[in-house]
Amino acid sequence: MVAVDGLGWWGVPLAIFAGAIRVSTPYLLVSLGECITEKSGRINLGLEGVLIMGAMAGYGTSLATGSAWAGVLAAGLVGALLGLLHGLLCSLRRVNDIAIGISIMLFGTGLAFFLGKPLVQPQAPMLNAIPFGFWSSSPQIQSALQINPLFLIGIVLAVVLHYAFRYTRWGMQLRIVGDSADAALALGLRVLPTRILATVIGGFLAGVGGAFLSLYYPGSWNEGLSSGQGIIAVALVIFARWEPLRCLWASLLFGGAGALGPALQAMGITSGYYLFNAAPYVLTLGILIATGSPSRTLAGAPGELSLVRN
Amino acid sequence: MKPVEMVAPATGALELEIMGMSKRFGDVVALDDVSLHIPAGGFHALLGENGAGKSTLVKCLVGFYTADQGTVLVDNREVQIANPKDASQLGIGMVYQHFTLVPSMTVAENLVVARGALPAFINWHEERARLSDFMATLPFKIPLDKPAGSLAAGEKQKVEIIKQLYLQRRLLILDEPTSVLTPDEADEALGLVGDLARQKLLTVLIITHKFREVTAYADAVTVLRRGRFAGSGALPELTIEHMAEMMVGSPVAQDVAPRTQHTPVADVPPRLLIDQLCAQGDHGLPVLRGVNLSVRPGEILGIAGVSGNGQKALVEVLTGQRGKTGGTVLVNGLPYSGRRKEQTLNKVYSLPEEPLRNACVASLSVAHNMSLRNYDKPPLARWGWISQRAMRKQANGYVETFRVKTPGIDARIQTLSGGNVQRAVLARELSHPVELLIVANPVFGLDFNAVAETHARLLAARNAGAAVLLVSEDLDELLELADRIAVMSDGRIVFETPAEKADVRELGHYMAGGHEETEVMQ
Ligand SMILES: Nc1ncnc2c1ncn2[C@@H]1O[C@H](COP(=O)(O)OP(=O)(O)OP(=O)(O)O)[C@@H](O)[C@H]1O
Ligand SMILES: [Mg+2]
Numbered sequence: 001m002v003a004v005d006g007l008g009w010w011g012v013p014l015a016i017f018a019g020a021i022r023v024s025t026p027y028l029l030v031s032l033g034e035c036i037t038e039k040s041g042r043i044n045l046g047l048e049g050v051l052i053m054g055a056m057a058g059y060g061t062s063l064a065t066g067s068a069w070a071g072v073l074a075a076g077l078v079g080a081l082l083g084l085l086h087g088l089l090c091s092l093r094r095v096n097d098i099a100i101g102i103s104i105m106l107f108g109t110g111l112a113f114f115l116g117k118p119l120v121q122p123q124a125p126m127l128n129a130i131p132f133g134f135w136s137s138s139p140q141i142q143s144a145l146q147i148n149p150l151f152l153i154g155i156v157l158a159v160v161l162h163y164a165f166r167y168t169r170w171g172m173q174l175r176i177v178g179d180s181a182d183a184a185l186a187l188g189l190r191v192l193p194t195r196i197l198a199t200v201i202g203g204f205l206a207g208v209g210g211a212f213l214s215l216y217y218p219g220s221w222n223e224g225l226s227s228g229q230g231i232i233a234v235a236l237v238i239f240a241r242w243e244p245l246r247c248l249w250a251s252l253l254f255g256g257a258g259a260l261g262p263a264l265q266a267m268g269i270t271s272g273y274y275l276f277n278a279a280p281y282v283l284t285l286g287i288l289i290a291t292g293s294p295s296r297t298l299a300g301a302p303g304e305l306s307l308v309r310n
Numbered sequence: 311m312k313p314v315e316m317v318a319p320a321t322g323a324l325e326l327e328i329m330g331m332s333k334r335f336g337d338v339v340a341l342d343d344v345s346l347h348i349p350a351g352g353f354h355a356l357l358g359e360n361g362a363g364k365s366t367l368v369k370c371l372v373g374f375y376t377a378d379q380g381t382v383l384v385d386n387r388e389v390q391i392a393n394p395k396d397a398s399q400l401g402i403g404m405v406y407q408h409f410t411l412v413p414s415m416t417v418a419e420n421l422v423v424a425r426g427a428l429p430a431f432i433n434w435h436e437e438r439a440r441l442s443d444f445m446a447t448l449p450f451k452i453p454l455d456k457p458a459g460s461l462a463a464g465e466k467q468k469v470e471i472i473k474q475l476y477l478q479r480r481l482l483i484l485d486e487p488t489s490v491l492t493p494d495e496a497d498e499a500l501g502l503v504g505d506l507a508r509q510k511l512l513t514v515l516i517i518t519h520k521f522r523e524v525t526a527y528a529d530a531v532t533v534l535r536r537g538r539f540a541g542s543g544a545l546p547e548l549t550i551e552h553m554a555e556m557m558v559g560s561p562v563a564q565d566v567a568p569r570t571q572h573t574p575v576a577d578v579p580p581r582l583l584i585d586q587l588c589a590q591g592d593h594g595l596p597v598l599r600g601v602n603l604s605v606r607p608g609e610i611l612g613i614a615g616v617s618g619n620g621q622k623a624l625v626e627v628l629t630g631q632r633g634k635t636g637g638t639v640l641v642n643g644l645p646y647s648g649r650r651k652e653q654t655l656n657k658v659y660s661l662p663e664e665p666l667r668n669a670c671v672a673s674l675s676v677a678h679n680m681s682l683r684n685y686d687k688p689p690l691a692r693w694g695w696i697s698q699r700a701m702r703k704q705a706n707g708y709v710e711t712f713r714v715k716t717p718g719i720d721a722r723i724q725t726l727s728g729g730n731v732q733r734a735v736l737a738r739e740l741s742h743p744v745e746l747l748i749v750a751n752p753v754f755g756l757d758f759n760a761v762a763e764t765h766a767r768l769l770a771a772r773n774a775g776a777a778v779l780l781v782s783e784d785l786d787e788l789l790e791l792a793d794r795i796a797v798m799s800d801g802r803i804v805f806e807t808p809a810e811k812a813d814v815r816e817l818g819h820y821m822a823g824g825h826e827e828t829e830v831m832q
Contacts, residue, residue, distance in 0.1 A: 169428040176423055179412045185374065186410040187424060188395020303413050303459075 018144035019259020020252050021151050022217045026209040027251040028154040030233035033205030040198035041178035041304030044086050045101025047206040048230030049108020050079045054210025056116040059221040063124035072211045079207020080200045087196030119221045127216045150212050161244035178302035241300040257283045323350040323513040324384050324480040331380030333370050338717045340366040342537045351510040355524045356517045358534035359557055359757045360729025361715040364517045368483045372397040372404045401480030405470045405487050413459030420458050424473045449498050462618030464491050471499050484516040489754040492783045500527050519757050521550045535559055580604035581777035588636035589623050597623040599801035605777040612792030613781040616821050620801040621781045625750045629660045657745035661752050665735040672724040676716050677705035679723045680738045708737035728755040744771050750781040799823050
């Protein structure tokens with residue numbers, strides 16, 4: 001990469017900014033989806049598998065149809081299908097959502113690798129970024145402000161969800177079902193269908209998150225595409241205390257921390273590269289320890305979640 | 311089949327008739343051909359021992375369970391109630407024995423979602439205005455913006471009742487609504503409901519174990535025994551003795567709990583000594599602000615107070631469920647933090663409130679729950695191996711001596727009726743030598759026989775030399791059992807007196823926060 005001319009050290013924050021947006025997009029989409037699912041009282045740990053299936057399906061569809069957006073849609077639908085599978089299986093009696101989640105994760109990953117074999121070589125059409133930096137003559141600024149449309153969709157979604165949980169009927173109903181199945185029954189709400197739907201929507205968003213990986217950044221299909229984003233996004237929801245807007249900030253924080261290593265590397269600082277790459281994980285641990293407390297209950301946790309149910 | 315729309319426009323009290331309702335759970339016949347009639351504006355009490363089938367009857371009525379047989383008539387018209395939503399469209403609302411508030415939602419949100427027919431978008435400004443207007447008409451105040459989960463049991467119960475009134479029900483079913491309220495709070499709530507019934511705005515069906523409430527508010531009673539109709543009658547003609555007789559099926563012996571006269575407590579060092587104890591609540595706010603108290607062997611110290619003043623946290627600290635943030639707790643002179651080892655060493659046993667939540671593992675069997683104290687000790691365990699036979703033998707013994715009504719010792723404990731869960735826990739906690747007993751509201755939801763039995767057991771434990779800390783919201787219970795009474799208010803002990811010198815008015819004054827010379831907030 002070109003070094004620092006023009007902007008000098010300002011290149012670092014700029015690179016982190018651009019990197020944060022890029023890296024955070026899949027976190028954002030997956031965590032918003034998982035936020036919806038968990039608000040209904042279920043955890044879908046299978047999103048890692050859904051993400052990879054989405055990436056594969058998105059890449060394949062884009063290749064076949066020549067339209068990246070068709071790929072995004074296909075990824076979402078495949079994700080929704082896996083979500084439906086999770087939702088239905090968990091609705092059987094005596095079935096545990098965590099165990100099903102882990103099986104979906106393994107199933108999704110394996111299936112994607114199996115079906116995706118022929119997709120490793122060919123180059124599919126990619127999603128185009130929106131050039132918000134057109135006003136500047138500096139190439140760094142222009143490239144930093146190349147913002148991908150899925151990130152923008154994610155922001156809008158986070159804001160919409162934030163209000164929807166409080167101001168709409170379905171938002172309230174989702175929270176009731178997730179917080180107390182007893183209360184939901186007493187109010188005449190249908191618990192299982194609500195949970196299944198919430199898992200389907202969560203799967204859809206995770207699938208779209210996968211499409212981002214294969215169709216924008218890094219923008220190819222191979223078996224090392226995901227580095228656990230699907231799993232981390234689940235932790236991120238807990239970290240964000242089940243609040244969509246906090247999911248947004250947490251994703252950006254994560255993205256920023258993840259972009260730190262590459263940005264410094266681009267500056268020519270290579271010592272401690274691996275250490276910087278570990279930044280997001282250290283950061284999560286640090287914040288979780290700082291904000292957690294053994295004597296307090298996990299504020300904001302939906303009461304029906306198997307994590308917190310007692 | 312749309313009977314619902316046809317009746318919905320009607321307002322005001324409704325007339326209810328249940329005919330031949332039956333319900334079985336597996337092999338258990340919980341309800342057998344029960345009928346009931348309440349005229350519009352009636353205030354009807356449903357009585358019966360623990361496990362008689364009262365909750366089952368009303369849950370079938372509102373569609374929470376599906377009855378195996380039986381018809382329901384509203385205003386002389388047959389209706390199908392398949393689920394609680396149907397019931398609510400008919401104007402039938404119920405306050406359950408367990409809470410059905412959504413814990414993480416605020417009181418305001420809970421009230422609004424309960425309205426059922428929510429608009430797609432909720433205008434909070436409008437809703438709040440409507441709520442405030444409604445709250446202004448009530449005799450008691452509830453903070454609208456607190457999450458329901460952080461309310462004390464008594465407050466939750468009030469919200470449950472308020473919720474039903476807010477929905478303008480035509481029939482209100484109350485399943486032991488007052489078991490977590492103080493007598494004053496109960497009078498406030500029932501008084502309000504009773505007024506509405508008298509104005510023919512509401513028909514009331516109440517399940518209660520308190521004869522005082524039956525005679526004060528009800529105009530008729532129906533009694534169930536072992537799932538069957540056991541009698542009915544109108545008030546005030548029916549006497550308490552008569553009702554009690556119908557409940558148990560034989561004349562009731564008039565034995566008052568054997569209150570042994572106050573043996574002056576020997577001047578020995580306290581078994582439990584609490585000094586400047588502080589603790590935080592679930593939301594990080596201080597709930598105990600320097601509690602000082604001591605209990606000597608052979609003594610019952612009663613803790614009075616309005617629910618939500620720190621009693622719950624005090625019990626939780628002593629049972630090891632909550633960490634303290636300051637102060638000391640000494641048992642037999644040694645520091646005590648509620649660990650299992652310390653409990654075993656000092657023979658500390660406890661009966662916390664809401665025993666299904668605080669003293670049981672709901673999805674384990676009755677036998678397992680009964681062995682939670684000693685599954686790892688002989689005779690239940692040898693060299694680390696647990697003997698199922700010994701465990702079952704112990705459970706069968708407990709079931710017999712404490713007369714726990716259960717489908718069997720292998721049934722999950724959460725399927726037992728409220729009163730029988732209490733009995734199961736009592737059996738586990740009181741079947742061994744006890745040195746320190748921590749008890750909170752031990753007779754919530756117990757029928758009168760079981761109340762007398764439980765009180766006798768607590769006194770027996772005391773007479774055997776146990777130090778008993780009895781937290782209760784029922785002043786009568788404290789006056790009857792305690793040797794000394796302390797009042798807890800706002801996380802502190804604000805007053806203490808020997809029981810024989812206790813004066814109800816004075817206690818009430820301190821309970822209401824009188825020591826601060828200011829009104830307690832809300
Ligand atoms: N969900 C269930 N599964 C199995 N058995 C049940 C269930 N609910 C209740 N029972 C049984 O039905 C019987 C009646 O229970 P119910 O809860 O109606 O009693 P109750 O009269 O309300 O008693 P209490 O005064 O203690 O609340 C009990 O024997 C109980 O064990
Ligand atoms: Mg009951």
